[in-house]
Amino acid sequence: MSTWLPNDDRPGADSDAGSLRSRAWDRFRFARQTYSRVVPEVGPVAYLFIAPFFILFTLFLAFPIAYTLYLSFFRYEGVSGDRWFWVDLGPIFVEVPQIAELQFVGFGNYVRILGDGLFWQSMFNTTYILAIQVPIMIGLALALAIALNASFLRFKGFFRTAIAIPVSANIVAYSTVFLLLFNEQFGLVNYALATIGAEPIAWLRSEFWARKTIIAAVTWRWTGYNMIILLAGLQNIPQQLYEAAEIDGASRIEKFRYVTLPQLKPVLLFVVVLSTIGTFKLFAEPYVITGGGPTNATITIVQYIYREAFQSWNLGYASALTVIFVAIVSVISVIQIRIGGDN
Amino acid sequence: MREQRRKDAVWRFLTYTFVLTATVVMLVPLYWMVVAASLPQELFIEFPPRLYPGTSFFENFTALQERANFVRSIGNSVFIAVVYTVISILLCSMAGFAFAKYEFRFKEPIFYVILATLVLPIQLLVIPLFLMMSQIGWTDTFRAIILPWLANPIGIFLMRQNMQSIPDALLESARMDGATEFQLFYRIALPAMRSSVAALAIILFLFQWDLFLYPLVILEDAANYTIPVALAGLEGTQRVYYDQIMVATSLAIIPLAILFLFLQKQFVSGILAGSLKE
Amino acid sequence: MSGITLTDLTKVYDSGAESVVAVEDLSLSIEDGEFLVLVGPSGCGKSTTLRCIAGLEDVTEGSIQFGEQTVTDYSASERDIAMVFQNYALYPHMTVRQNIGFGLKLSTSLPSAEIDQKVDAVAGMLGITELLDDKPKELSGGQQQRVALGRAIVREPSAFLMDEPLSNLDAKLRAEMRTELQELQANLGVTTIYVTHDQTEAMAMGDRIAVMNGGVLQQVGPPEDLYRHPVNEFVADFIGSPSINLLDATVQSGTLSGPGGFTYTLDDSGSIEGYERVRVGVRPEDITLVDDGENTAIVNVVEPMGNENFCYMELGDVEITARVLPSHRPAAGDAVPFSFPEEAVYLFDPDTGEALKTKTDEATDVAISA
């Protein structure tokens, strides 16, 4: 190879200034090079890249999921102390206990779901909360994002941070705060109502208001978070599109309708799908704030599953509920993506 | 023209009003939380409620520390969340890189199976997971809290979407420069994804931060409790010490708020590449 | 340094259901130090060929040799080549210095100090010394282009591969860089394969040009050769701007008749003996507007270029172009008679497109390696 660049192979070339440190670095570099040469490029590298993720996924998610699916065809009849499997090699002795005593019931659990009033109630509650909460939250988040994107607005950083800060609150912690804020006797919300002369509201004792309280809590925590994502989407819309629309004589609303919305669609879809899944999985808020009451008006599907599993020991039934739940949410997400996405 | 200017002024006013109202609504619960944390229990249930801080914050804090070493719990939560976030980012971006930039068999099905677990309520995984953890003797360890959720479906989704936006030429160029496939990943792809990584960091941190039932079941020693577990412990059958709980909640907000403040900008730009690339 | 030889190179993309042949049976040898331009319309396989040479794509069949050495199975990094990409592919998170030095750092055991020296030297050569500490996004397109070049040069590779490196620059800068690149290549004397879809660029830069279409190599040769003696209608059409005028004609004992009442009688019709139909090609510069002639076309538009005018005309249902003197400015709608010499006529087989006759003036035939 001919050389047209300086090639410093004079002896003593390493007396260059600062070379001591760089030589140390070099030694490290060469060692690494040697190492990467020794390690062969095994087969398709892609598998190496997904291997750690996939192994953990299989071990800790796929296995329990499969177990859940399996359990959903059984009735849990108590803890088993029996050995399920054992190995005896004299000095080496191994046994694997059977986890539970299960009785096969086929699709019995699934059939039971159909006639389970509380399941439908919890399904209804969840859908009710979802149908109000997600649109309100996304609407608010979008409106706030647009406001914060306005060129004339000052203190943007402050507003953005202030509005998004609720997401930093721990889920159990903030639920407790809402429990107290909406307290009928001494809560701040009723106090605020009193100052404007309104009657206090029995937030947590009325079906209507208890659901609204949950909605308020969830909306409070996640609006800012979604706003930030939408804001990012807005900032990515090319300014020329607005200028073109302006020249075409579009009003503010028309600009929103014909430029902002279509351009924002992928981000909006992302936010809607994630929020829907999130709200579907609502658990901690009703668990802490209303405990599912009053009269089961705020018990969510996940909370019901939890109750079946942890309070009534119906592990098999709870598993079947989970399977149904996952199926429903998946279908809804896919529908949302189909409707919202172009492909 | 004049008409237009007046309209603009009205619009401006409405925007400010809206943003200010939202800001107030968002901050009031937090403000009240801090006020409540600083009041003695008796004043707590007064009506009308006190609207300005009292002086009992440190008393309440001391009482809280005595009942449950809450500072320690915050430390535990931060430690767990940080370790989890770092490792999970690495795994998710490695896998996301493979899904974005390589072809292999069953690529699509595997990806969608992983993505589908997004809708899973993790509450139900608690029992089988606990079972596994106790079989291998990992109960009451942080690794038992961290490990199962490292393979995070949102993480792989986001990283795949974002990695797709890395130009192939960039990787090819590095290949010709003599980079190994792994070097491609950690010297080129990962650094180029800095803002996505920041966005993912927030998402992952938040996920781990909110885990409640699972750590409750796994952790035994009070010294190992995370924030939600410690909070749950504060609510017994007897009277609930809300003043202490408010101190706890006030303190618990700090770590995530700091993280959020630092990474907010990156969060904005980072989460986006993923959603736009659908 | 060494030449590059491709033998029967075939690249098939197999996506399960269907397979696409991107490059078919391509054989080509590039001399040591030569500047070869691979040109063709998009999707013709020129980039794939380049990527096969680079080692970024596996070859389905055939072999690649660098000098005496067969490198078909070598990975990109083992081939001792450097590549400049269309979008420069600068590492966004590294400074210019790190970008340029990255390859040396990864694949050589040069001490850091020496790498720095080399980077400095290259930067000096390209005039980007003061940009060394900037990040790519702070640079203009031309500057990024230089960094990308620098990154290739610093490795002192046995060959440069360039994939449309100038296409992202504006016209003026592109012209400048073209010259600069050529000079650089000439000075360094490194074998260079340059891919472009722009035939002007190809003509201007290449020692030789290889024209590809549909995955098949059409013709390789010096620019002049390709222009004057295309092997087929495709090459004739692709090379030259404005493109050659082409029309269908029937042959009747040496007389060609085409659309719009076009007739032309050949003195020497030996090359089309036995043909009933033929494709006729005439380059715009060979058409002269005359006061009186056998053929007449209707003027559509005249584009004044300053030193010459392009005159677009309609001849029946085909549009033909003439490059005329600036003094010739017929008005739109004018019917203008035109003529051209028989030496300038290209004739092509109407079915295969194969050239039957090319320019037959003083130029000597050059052996065409197909």
Place this chain on the structure above:
Amino acid sequence: MPHNTNSMYGRRRVLGGLITAGTFAAAGCIGTDDPDGNGGNGNGDGNGNGGNGDGNGNGGNGDGNGGTEMAGSIEGWGWDVAARSLQLTAEAYEEEHDASVTVEEFGRSAMKDDLQTRLASGSGAPDVAMLEMVDGHSYIDTESLADLSGHIEDADVYDDFVPGVWEALSTEDAIYALPWDIGPTAVYYRRDVYDEHGLDVDSIETWDDVLEEGQKLPDDVYMLNLPPGDLAGVWRYQFRQLGNNPFTDDGAVNIHDEDSVTIARTMKELYDADIASMLEGWSSAWFGAYESGEIASLPSAAWMEGTLRAELPDTAGDWGVYKIPAFESGGPRASNWGGSSLMIPAQIEEPERNRGWDYIQWSLATEEMQMLMFDEFGLFPALETTYDNEAFDEELDFFGGQAARRLFADVAQEIPDYRFSVDTPEVSDAINTEFERMLRDDIDPEEAVMAAAETVADRTDRELA
């Protein structure tokens, strides 16, 4: 059985062994048969689950052949006051015995979730844990508790406890926990408030009397509270008071009988007469109302004394108790609300189990410890032998000199039996839901009771009685 002494160690062995298992599979040393046959060679830990009534005939050997080996240290779980009283007895136990007992304190629902997971998965449970009587059968039914009947028999303590408590902790042929405290019911009332508004305690015998006396109170003072989250608790003590059981002997749902309707109607009358408030139990507001005298009486159980003392110290001396009102003149006035026990999970190994029992017996079956917990934390002993103790006759300042504990002890001995079952949570949920609806939405008591019964029947696959 060396590999069984330390369960953690044992678990590791399992893992390690599994790998070897694959290698030696061909040698035929792997089995999946029933462990009963080969107890001798050290690989059967049949005694580990012996006696948990899985029907294969080894129910009786739980303690018999387990030897008397005792672990040096055990761990117990409980929540707040209960946990603290266990810590108290543990301290005393450690002084007398060469063993260490650590007690973890939890939040109530936190502990239940945690304990349940560990019981369900067969590992990681504490050696000793508290078990509320209401939950008794839910837990027993999962076969996750150890049978203590052998121990109880050996210690001969069965008859020392109030008879009404065993039902909740046992099945036909086994007993799974030792009663700890019970909740003999009574109405706590604010003496000062009653006096101020001229209410006469002595004239209260029935709920009608309560209604009548309650009318004397001004609008902003309530006679009593109906906690919306625990109406089922209110219903249960009254249902029991009248000698009912939620399920008949053959398992049919029986929560809609005459008495149940009477109870519902009474509750509704109280609420409609606006002398009952509806505050969430144990909430700050609730405490506040009792502190200020906004609510004058609190039907509850013996254990409430400790809470009142701790939480409302300023009201000391203002309190009194009377027996819960009857539904008709001359009717029964004794019932039970709450109460708990200590159990040992089935998964606990022999030495820990022996130590655990020893500690349980020490804490619950000795007068000294029971009285210690009673004094310190107001946990009312289920141990009947303590009732002779003169401490019960003490005239308490907190109750304005009334010997309130004697009243509880009297009530305790009259508590009717009550059968809890696996489906107790379903009953509670249904009653709570329907009663809340009844009070708020003005539904007929008959309807509410019927709706609850139907829900329970539906959800538990039972007949209506």
